[in-house]
Amino acid sequence: MAGKKPQKAGWTRRDFFNWMLNVVMGVIAILVAIPSVGAAITPAFHNAAPVWVNLGAQTGLQQSSVQAGTGGVGTVVKAPYSYVEVDHWAKLPAADYAYLRYIGGSCAFYILSPICTHLGCHVNWIQADNQFHCPCHGSVYTVDGLNVSGPAPLPLGVFRWKMVGNDVWVARESTFTHAHQRTTESPTEPCLKEA
Ligand code: FES
Structure with missing residues (x-):
């Protein structure tokens, strides 16, 4: 019919760049999240039995x-x-x-x-x-x-x-830092001897 714009078939260059942009953003999000995930799960290992x-x-x-x-x-x-x-x-x-x-x-x-x-x-x-x-x-x-x-x-x-x-x-302990706030009056408290 005269005057009707033809439909575009398949991906346009804009579609491709949008897809690439989403992929790059996704990769960046994963890279940013990895340290947070590591920080979240590391204490679980560090808090394991001494x-x-x-x-x-x-x-x-x-x-x-x-x-x-x-x-x-x-x-x-x-x-x-x-x-x-x-x-x-x-x-x-x-x-x-x-x-x-x-x-x-x-x-x-x-x-x-x-x-x-x-x-x-x-x-x-x-x-x-x-x-x-x-x-x-x-x-x-x-x-x-x-x-x-x-x-x-x-x-x-x-x-x-x-x-x-x-x-x-x-x-x-994994951290070695049972740094209790001791005082000059009782510097060797707590003793921390276990039965
Ligand atoms: S590590 Fe800095 S004073 Fe000991």
Whole structure:
């Protein structure tokens, strides 16, 4: 019929560009969502049961702490341990250490994480100063792990521990940061010894 515009068949160039635009937007949305999904599900893995690691025989640990101290009062000793690092689906042998001190009484051991609560460096025990020093940005902690100077916002973490037979085991949490707000009046509370 004269004057009627013919119908277009198939995809036009505009249809194709619209389709491409939708595909690109979809890919971008997925890429943006992946970190959020990862962040959402990662705590589920991190909150899994703690990994218990063996620090060694109770008598040996107590002797090394007390011998290093004075008057039968223990001082801080490094207690190394090995464990299996689970990184997503890979399992790798790894090693680390805790700082242990014999304090007597019902608690017996006070066991600190060596991880600085600022940005996670390992702190060093300085016997001459009776303090922990962080080599990264200079945070200083008391013998009980209380943060006293530098940028560290919290005390050193305290490990939960328990006896298994004659050995001392600690709960190696994925974050190492059971950084309880302790006070100078009761710096070694909580003891965190488990039955
Ligand atoms: S990581 Fe220890 S002071 Fe920064």
